[in-house]
Amino acid sequence: MSNWIARLRQPTENSRSRPKGNSRGPGLAIIPVFAFKTLCIGLRFTTTGESRKLRRAIKTQFTPQFSNGLTNVKLHFLGTTGYHPNNHRQTACLMLPELGVVLDAGTGMFRVRDLIQTDTLDIFLTHVHLDHCIGLTFLYDVLSGKKMSRVTVHVSADKISPIKDHLYSKPLFPVEPNFEFQPLTDQPVVLRDGSQLGSIPLEHPGGALGFRIDWPKRSLAYITDTTAHVESKYVDAITGVDTLIHECYFPDGWEDKAELTGHSCLTPVAQVAAKARAKRLLLVHVNPLDESESPLDLGSVADVFKEIEIASDQMVIDV
Numbered sequence: 496m497s498n499w500i501a502r503l504r505q506p507t508e509n510s511r512s513r514p515k516g517n518s519r520g521p522g523l524a525i526i527p528v529f530a531f532k533t534l535c536i537g538l539r540f541t542t543t544g545e546s547r548k549l550r551r552a553i554k555t556q557f558t559p560q561f562s563n564g565l566t567n568v569k570l571h572f573l574g575t576t577g578y579h580p581n582n583h584r585q586t587a588c589l590m591l592p593e594l595g596v597v598l599d600a601g602t603g604m605f606r607v608r609d610l611i612q613t614d615t616l617d618i619f620l621t622h623v624h625l626d627h628c629i630g631l632t633f634l635y636d637v638l639s640g641k642k643m644s645r646v647t648v649h650v651s652a653d654k655i656s657p658i659k660d661h662l663y664s665k666p667l668f669p670v671e672p673n674f675e676f677q678p679l680t681d682q683p684v685v686l687r688d689g690s691q692l693g694s695i696p697l698e699h700p701g702g703a704l705g706f707r708i709d710w711p712k713r714s715l716a717y718i719t720d721t722t723a724h725v726e727s728k729y730v731d732a733i734t735g736v737d738t739l740i741h742e743c744y745f746p747d748g749w750e751d752k753a754e755l756t757g758h759s760c761l762t763p764v765a766q767v768a769a770k771a772r773a774k775r776l777l778l779v780h781v782n783p784l785d786e787s788e789s790p791l792d793l794g795s796v797a798d799v800f801k802e803i804e805i806a807s808d809q810m811v812i813d814v
């Protein structure tokens with residue numbers, strides 16, 4: 496056995512301390528408790544005079560649990576291209592370090608290591624095309640020496656066996672996954688600070704999900720690997736979102752290719768952002784073949800949507 500395989504087979508802090516028999520993970524387990532508490536509070540304070548108490552009590556449910564009272568979190572763009580990395584961009588990966596949340600596990604996943612600041616990691620996969628999941632195999636190094644109590648990969652139920660049987664097949668990667676799986680359902684997942692992450696079905700070859708995170712006063716949506724169209728069903732689900740992260744693989748003029756591959760051209764993405772009344776739009780999953788500073792002509796859609804920017808690797812924004 497080679498040294499690296501032997502090293503990988505050492506139990507990690509995560510696998511040693513992972514609670515046994517907790518197949519649901521804490522996120523979904525919290526939901527019924529939260530719903531029950533909210534219902535009880537609602538029943539208790541139904542008189543008009545006590546409505547303020549009710550509002551305050553519900554607000555308390557969402558109060559961030561951070562001792563320093565953080566009311567906003569940072570979003571790190573760790574991989575902003577699709578298909579394959581290039582000299583400037585890794586493939587799909589975003590991280591909210593304060594929440595221990597990673598969105599997609601493309602090649603940008605190796606950058607998660609330096610940003611870990613929680614003892615849990617929740618990795619949400621939009622789908623399992625390789626540019627969104629290959630980074631799961633980097634986790635032995637990403638987590639090396641880190642004291643994690645839990646690492647969970649949240650993904651559609653139908654995508655779990657492709658990861659286990661193919662990505663982790665012995666000839667491809669000869670060790671077991673060092674994380675647990677949690678199938679995504681139509682119920683939102685409650686994150687560490689009380690915010691909720693919901694899944695949004697997207698049209699894409701093989702199927703994909705978008706994600707929307709809602710805090711009491713702000714929201715974020717991540718929509719990648721789909722063909723933008725104002726009439727698409729997902730637009731309703733992202734309506735009113737503050738920060739919209741949307742894929743834009745192609746410039747205008749490539750509509751046929753976009754339709755064929757399940758990706759987006761610039762103008763329809765801007766139209767979607769406008770229809771959803773997003774406050775700002777950041778473009779990701781841009782074509783890796785174009786390594787220029789301006790792979791998309793944002794000026795051409797200024798009349799459609801103004802607050803638009805192409806995200807770059809290692810960019811950090813407040814959300």
Ligand SMILES: [Zn+2]
Pocket residue numbers: 577578587624626627720780
């Ligand atoms: Zn992709």
Ligand SMILES: [Zn+2]
Pocket residue numbers: 622624699720
């Ligand atoms: Zn894809």
